[in-house]
Amino acid sequence: MNEFMTLLLSLSISGTLLFxxxxxxxxxxxxxxxxxWQYYIWLIVVLRLLIPFTWSPVNLRSLSAQIHTVAAVDEAAAQTNMPVAATAADTGQQQIPQTAGSPETTPADTAKRPQPALFLCLFFAWSVPALVLFVRKITIYQGFSRYIRAGNTEVSDIHMLNLLSDCEERLRIRTNVELYRNASVTSPMMTGFFRPGIILPVGVLDDQTLSCILMHExxxxxxxxxxxxxxxQLAICIHWFNPFVYWLEKEANRACELSCDEAVVAMLDDTARRKYGDTLISFLKSNSLCKSAPASITLTEGAAQIKERLGAIMNFRKKTKSVRVLTGASTLCILLTAALIPVYSVSASDAAKAAPVFMNEAPDSFRRPGNSLNNFRFDQYPDNASKNTDSVRYPEGADWDFNWDFDEGWEDKEDKGPWEQALLDAYAAYGVTFDGSSFYYRGELVYLFLDHRPDSSFYRMSVNAEGTVSIQIIRSAANEITGVAYMTPEEVNALMFGDDLPLIHTQEWDCSTLSAIEVRYKTDHISILPSPTDKVILKEYMTENQPDYYAGTQVQNGVLTICCGKRPANSYKSCIELYVPDNAPAYVQVETVSGAITADNYSGVLALSTTSGPVNICDSAIASSINSVSGEVTICDSAITGSIDTVSGRIELFPAxxxxxxxxxxxxxxxxxxxPASASYSLRAETASGRIRSDYFDIPPENQKAFSKVVGSSPEVSIALKTASGNIEIN
Amino acid sequence: MAQQISEAELVLMKIIWQNGGTALYAHIMEALEKDGNEWKNNTVLTLLSRLVEKKFLKVKKIGRRNEYVATVTQGDYQALQTHSFLDKVYGGNVKNLVSTLLRQDILSADELKEIEAFWRKENE
Structure with missing residues (x-):
């Protein structure tokens, strides 16, 4: 029992270390x-958690046999170190004279003798939850697959089966994969271990989308x-007490989908890749419209993950040879580490080595030669190591967090604690909370946080790219905090991108021959502005002047295409301004991944699509089609017609x-x-599971899911607001 | 045997029946090609395995090749389908079915007489 529990613990520890x-x-x-690689590397960790083998130059068993007379004494001390802190320490002390008094006992004997009841208890405390967890996981899975199987209907459309057949041939899969339709699933999934089947949700899919889905599954x-x-799952059941295995599960699942996407994308060309991204988004949209998504291998798994997957798809490139060599080398290293992280299984002397991680008592017992865990003792780190990590503190999630005082320069670390705390407390009084890395205001993550003096030096400024609102602290002339205000997008842009970026490159085109302008970027901020002349002007601002960073442009069949130039990996900023004449015949189409898009004072036709970048339209008159996955869309003081679609991005409309x-x-x-109060229109608002609220209209309680209203006389325009789970507020 | 055969599966069954109730995979593919059906290998395999699962076919291994054997004859299948059709559409009432057939000129009066004659002869 003792040996078993020790083995289990040491597996857990070495697995965690490797992880x-x-x-x-x-x-x-x-x-x-x-x-x-990122996917399969987790397999090594999982195997490390499950399989109790170790390879080490010195055979631990023979070593312990040689030193067993010494060990017999150490053993006694070791017993006090068993991870059942208090009780073990008590009983262990009584054990000392007994073991010391009988030096002829072998280490194995001493290991078995002490407190068998205690280890039995420990064993049950571990095995019962493990077993329950395991049985539960299996029954849940069975129940789920029974539920799915009941709704399955075989697809007998020859065309679809042929497509599946094509995909199987491309992947050289010999087995017959079944194809089902199922009304109760919302996203495609794969089931079955030995008799695989792909389950598609109901609905019409075009060939290309379908083959993307089939390839993925x-x-x-x-x-x-x-x-x-x-x-x-098995590793989780066995190591249920180890919080890292749940983290491991998350990482492995994420890596699973990403690597699957990578494999599919590797077989696709550029346009097909885009299509694949669209497929992911379309399933995300439909996914939670119906609320039934029990776990299995599904195609989509939530907005944040989709975002990462989309990014990976867009950035896909074949790995170079050097990267492959590097990959091979690090794999080898990890495998070696996995094999060499010792698993202390055999004798009780090994158990002593595992224990110090949990215990600080009797520290002398593990200062023995050949004890590898000595290397992991924290007090052996040089003193300055911890200081170093502290002084370059980049909090997780925050891009940068400046925290200095211009008047006094860098502050001494020691003095800053209370000063900083007082400041944070003062913010908290106005509803701004700080969680150690990011600011929150009214429950929302803050994108830009600014607290500055009237002379524009600042107390504190912090930026978190994930944030959704920007706020600044308002101070009186006496430097007292008097309030908090939202910052307008212009203010944020001026601060973030503003005037510091030098204008590097300008290009011009005659717009009379253009019918469309297409702009494709990934992270840059894109501003669309009215042109002062009758030409289309592109201005590129960037921190470094490199000709290959310039945008790639091309005019073909009256379509001007502007593509993002090369971008270095770090500490580089750029943005572009596109000036389009008001009376231009061209419409503007912009695609970006995470860059912001703003249109200011512009009138014309816009088609904007973004994954996570915010869209801001001010003082403009546009006919638009705006698509965003998670970016926020804000329309201010503009005349707008057309459509706005987002998945999780918030939409704010203040049209003129x-x-x-x-x-x-x-x-x-x-x-x-x-x-606008003066306009006349017919309004229709609908939500599946959100709520409709209004300060302006009286909404009866029975209309909180769907609400219609005609405003003004003889309305000619209709306004439709629709969400699945988001709230709608009309003011 | 309440299982239904889909249209595509029926095409395969017909090929096997026409071949005398057993057919090799290669023969099935050949026959499909002759009819101008562009079915992929795996498509056919999937359909065949569904038929096996529904117990309309059995698989016999001949060396490394599979031979598919029909477990029901075409006549049996037709009878089965007629019964279920009759139950479903006419509530089991044969008279209504025949009157529809006559009214729609699917069955001519002469043919009906022929059947009557056949029936009498059988019963003698």
């Missing part, structure tokens, strides 16, 4: 390794991801005029509309 090592390694070289089957997932029909849809984002 942390790999996690650090992955953070260090984020994207140089292929996703596939077939890859799951081909790589036996189901077995992998269950292996992880609505000359035509307007459709606003969001899946889980909130829609806030403040419609």
């Amino acid at each position: 942390l090592i790999i996690l650090v390694l992955k953070r260090l070289c984020q994207n140089s390794f292929s996703r596939r 077939l890859f799951h089957y081909k790589r036996r991801d189901m077995f992998y997932k269950w292996l992880v 005029d609505m000359p035509g029909n307007l459709t606003v849809c969001s899946h889980s984002g909130k829609i806030e509309a403040c419609l």
Whole structure:
């Protein structure tokens, strides 16, 4: 029993160590390794957690046999170190004279003799939850697959089966994969270990989308991801007491989808890749419209993950040879580490080595030669190591967090604690909270936080790219905090991108021959402005002047295409301004991943699409089609017609005029509309599970899901607001 | 045997029946090609395995090749389908079915007489 529990603990510890090592390694070289590697590397950790083998130059058993006379004494001390802190320490002390008095007993004997009842208790305390967890996981899975199987209907459309057949041939899969339709699933999934089946949700899919889906799911089957997932589940059941295994599960699941995407994308060309991204988004949209998504291998798994997956798809490139060599080398290192992290299984002397991680009592017992865990003692770190990490403090999640006082320069660390706390307390009094890395205001994560003196030196400024609101602290002339205010997008932009970026490159085109302008960027801020002349002007601002950073442009069939130039990996900023004449015949189409798009004082036709960048339109008159996944969309003082769609991005509408029909849809984002009082329109608001609220209209309680209203006489325009789970507010 | 055969599966069954109730995979593919059906290998395999699962077919291994054997004859299947059709659409009432057939000129009066004659002869 004793040996077993020790083995279990040491497996857990060495698995955790390996997990942390790999996690650090992955953070260090984020994207140089292929996703596939990032996926399978977790398998090593899982196996390390499950399989009690170790390879080490010195055979621990023979070593312990040689020193067993010495060990017999040490053993006694070791017993006090068993991880059952208090009780073990008590009983262990009584054990000392007994063991010392009988030096002829072998280490194995002493290991078995002490407190068998205690270890039995420990064993039960571990095994009962493990067993319950395991049985539960299996029954849940069975119940789920029974539920799914009941709704399955075989697809007998020959065309679809042929497509599946094509995909199987491309992936060289020999087994017959079944194809089902199921009304109760919302996103495609793969089931079955030995008789695989792909389950599609109902609905019409075009060929290209369908083959993307099939390829993705077939890859799951081909790589036996189901077995992998269950292996992880098994590790969780066995190591249920170790919080890191749940983290491991999360990481492995994420890596699973990412590497599957990578495999699919590797077989696609550029346009097909875009299509694949669209497919992901479309399933995200439909996914939570119906609320039934029990766990399995599904195609989509939530907005944040989709964002990462989209990024990975767009940034896909084949790995170079040097990267492959590097990958191979680090794999070897990790494998070696995995094999060498000792598993203390055999004798009780080994148990002593595992114990110090939990205990500080009797420290002398583990200062023995050959004790490898000595290397992990924290007090052996040089003193300055901890100080170093402290002084370059980049809080997780915050991009940068300046925290200095201009008047006095850098403050001494020692004195700053109370001073900083007083400041944070003062913020908290006005509803701004700080969690150690980011600011929150009224429950929302703050994008830009600013607290500055009247002379514009600042107390504190912090930026978090994930944030949704920007705020500044208002101070009186006497430097007292008097309030908190939201910052307008212009103020934020001026501060963030503002005038510091030098204008590097300008290009011009005659607009009379252009019918469309297409702009494709990833992270840059894009501003669309009216042109002062009758030409289309592109101005590029960037911190470094390199010709290959310039935008790639091209005019073909009257379409001007502007693509993002090269971008270095770090500490580089750039933004572009596009000036389009008001009377231009061209419409402007902008696509970006995470860059912001703003249109100011512009009138014309816009088609904007972004994954996570915010969209701001001010003082403009536009006919638009705006698509955003998680970026916020704000329309201020503008005349707007057309459509706005987001998945989780919040939409704020403060239009000055609505000359035509307007459709606003969001899946889980909130829609806030403040419609002009003078206009006449017919309004229709609908939400599946959100709420409709209004300060302006009286909404009866029975209309909180759907609400219609005609405003003004003879309305010619209709305004539609729709969400699945987001709230709608009309003011 | 309440299982239904889908249209595509029926195409395969017909090929097997026409071949005398057993057919090799290669023969099935050949026959499909002759009819101008562009079915992929895996498509056919999937459909065949569904039929096996529904117990309309059995698989016999001949060396490394599979031979598919029909467990029901075409006549049995037709009878089965007629019964279920009759139950579903006419509530089991044969008279209504026949009157529809006559009214729609699917069955001519002459043919009906022929059947009557056949029926009498059988019963003698």
